[in-house]
Amino acid sequence: MRTLIDESQLDDGVSKLAKEIDSNYGGRPITVVAVMTGSLVLFADLIRRLSMPQRVGVIHASSYRGGTQAGKLEIDSKMLIDVQNRDVLLVDDIYDTGATLTKLSAAIAEMGASSVSTAVLLKKLRPKQIGPKPDFVAFEIPDEFVVGYGLDYLDMYRNLPFIGVLEPDEIEATARQ
Ligand SMILES: O=P(O)(O)OC[C@H]1O[C@H](OP(=O)(O)OP(=O)(O)O)[C@H](O)[C@@H]1O
Ligand code: HPA
Numbered sequence: 001m002r003t004l005i006d007e008s009q010l011d012d013g014v015s016k017l018a019k020e021i022d023s024n025y026g027g028r029p030i031t032v033v034a035v036m037t038g039s040l041v042l043f044a045d046l047i048r049r050l051s052m053p054q055r056v057g058v059i060h061a062s063s064y065r066g067g068t069q070a071g072k073l074e075i076d077s078k079m080l081i082d083v084q085n086r087d088v089l090l091v092d093d094i095y096d097t098g099a100t101l102t103k104l105s106a107a108i109a110e111m112g113a114s115s116v117s118t119a120v121l122l123k124k125l126r127p128k129q130i131g132p133k134p135d136f137v138a139f140e141i142p143d144e145f146v147v148g149y150g151l152d153y154l155d156m157y158r159n160l161p162f163i164g165v166l167e168p169d170e171i172e173a174t175a176r177q
Contacts (some may be wrong), residue, residue, distance in 0.1 A: 001147075001170060005139060005163040010149060013121070013138035014042065018049035020136050021089065021119060029053040031086040031113075035104060036060040038093035041150035041158070042121045046091060057081035059090075059108075061100050066154065068145045068171065070097055075107060084112035093150045094122040095134045102131025122146065122163070139163075145171070 032054050034043040060076040105116045119136035126143035148160030
């Protein structure tokens with residue numbers, strides 16, 4: 001596996017992301033929502049660096065079941081807290097095709113949120129992204145399949161403390177396990 005972003009770069013990137021979000025909201029309370037499962041490591045690090053009062057919730061969205069290509073997006077909001085009349089910040093690990101955050105933002109707006117913004121650790125530089133770009137981005141990365149710091153391949157590698165690029169032989173080996 002090739003390291004793309006190491007632990008210390010991640011630490012700096014998350015701090016910078018938190019500063020940008022803080023200065024944008026200027027102390028106003030927000031409802032910060034983790035897009036599960038990929039955002040769980042970023043989310044834990046990010047919310048502890050934000051200074052405004054926060055309500056904290058989670059929503060589940062999944063479209064990469066079983067591979068490196070997006071399939072049908074499934075959203076499960078059973079565990080989500082009330083977002084009506086709240087300023088919501090959706091936090092996700094990666095903006096790739098853009099489908100997940102675009103559809104989730106629309107779903108949260110539909111639930112009656114006053115505003116919906118988005119923050120991601122990674123934004124892929126690739127053609128054919130849909131919807132508005134994320135409001136807050138820590139790193140722009142090349143169009144390669146990455147794992148670690150919450151990101152998975154077949155539910156593996158989320159625990160790695162760095163962002164790595166899986167080589168084709170590792171993709172095959174993981175799929176065989
Ligand atoms: O911009 P997109 O092309 O929509 O891709 C981004 C989404 O894909 C991943 O989720 P995934 O569906 O793999 O579920 P997971 O979070 O449970 O890993 C990732 O965590 C983002 O939510
Ligand atoms: O590059 C990726 N890695 C892991 N999960 C993802 N979901 C969208 N893109 C990616």
